[in-house]
Amino acid sequence: MNGELFAPESGAPQNLAPGACLLPGFALAQACELREVVEQVFAAAPPRRWLTPGGRRMAVAMSNCGPLGWVSDEHGYRYAALDPDSGRPWPALDARLALLAGEAAATAGFAGFVPDACLVNRYQPGTALSLHQDKDERDLGQPIVSISLGLPAVFLFGGLRRADPCLRMALHDGDVVVWGGPARLRYHGVAALKPGRHPLWGEQRINLTLRKAG
Template identity: 65%
Template sequence: MSTRPLFDEEPRLALAPGAWLLRGFALAQAPALLAQIAALCEQAPLRHMVTPGGLTMQVAMSNCGALGWVSDRRGYRYQTSDPDSGRPWPAMPPAFAALAQEAAAAAGFAGFMPDACLINRYEPGTRLSLHQDRDEREHGHPIVSVSLGLPAVFLFGGLTRTERPQRLPLVHGDVVVWGGPARLRFHGIAPLAPPEPGAGWGERFNLTLRRAG
């Protein structure tokens, strides 16, 4: 059973109907999450995928879970195997799924059962342009995004690319959840700032948990 405090005791920020920033929600689990990321990336190494247009993505990526998100010249999609090795993606650690379920429930989305977790690594200067998460089979489930390591600025836009996004500072242990009317909002990450002296990290990891199948 979880020992996490009740949701009304957690620092939280409403971003839009259906979207919440849960500050520090994953902080207690962060060391274990980072250790599990390292083990997963030994099985399915991080790589810079290629967009359908032939551009190399700045963010290094891997996956765990029954399905993994991939991009290449054939398009964006989910598949059960790692295209680099041909093997199934590593199983999603129970702690990842439990954290996602708790965060989703805290944001009003009870019963979330993720089957895909995209692992992103950002180095200083890396950015992720505004985009929608729309490659999933259907969009009735929320997105749960966990920030670990270096701080970042999360860009949370509207339902069209032209809407000016909110700029939200994220720090180690923060979790963002969006679903319902916010599910298809554009979002991204501003170029990652260099670490400050004594930061303790040289990079940022992000776990994005979804129901893809």
């Protein structure tokens, strides 16, 4: 399937690789609740484009909720209990969102997942996320749960080396991708978001990425 772009039928779980699963429309029924969660997070901790250790601004605007939040600056990538812009704790991780993430992880074969960090990422037309690994967490035995909201995007799911071929798949509003186990350190990214307007989310894509960071 390397290089293939596909959109699975809604509701049918799709195995992407050992340890990786796409759950089409899994979060769609909670759309209104998730919109409320995102609005509350952004009101308390507005999304911002972090500075990379190399001195460049990231394309994706990010915020966090939960006991730990992912941050980046000239000192490196890490998790922090306080928002560096305000000095206050990150907004609480909504219980409904944590439950949804746990249910998605269990459906994909990872029972008992309890996240303590949620990255809330805002993509606008033209925004892309380069290939990377999620490896700043202490326990790499825990999966990643990624919830897509709003405009559709093309998700790039590669291998354990940056140069490995990537699977290209369309992610739509409410889709959830879970990866862990042998797939936990696979490279992944998002192609540049195409212009459009979603009836609930407007001209943007929101990605909720839940993790066990501490």
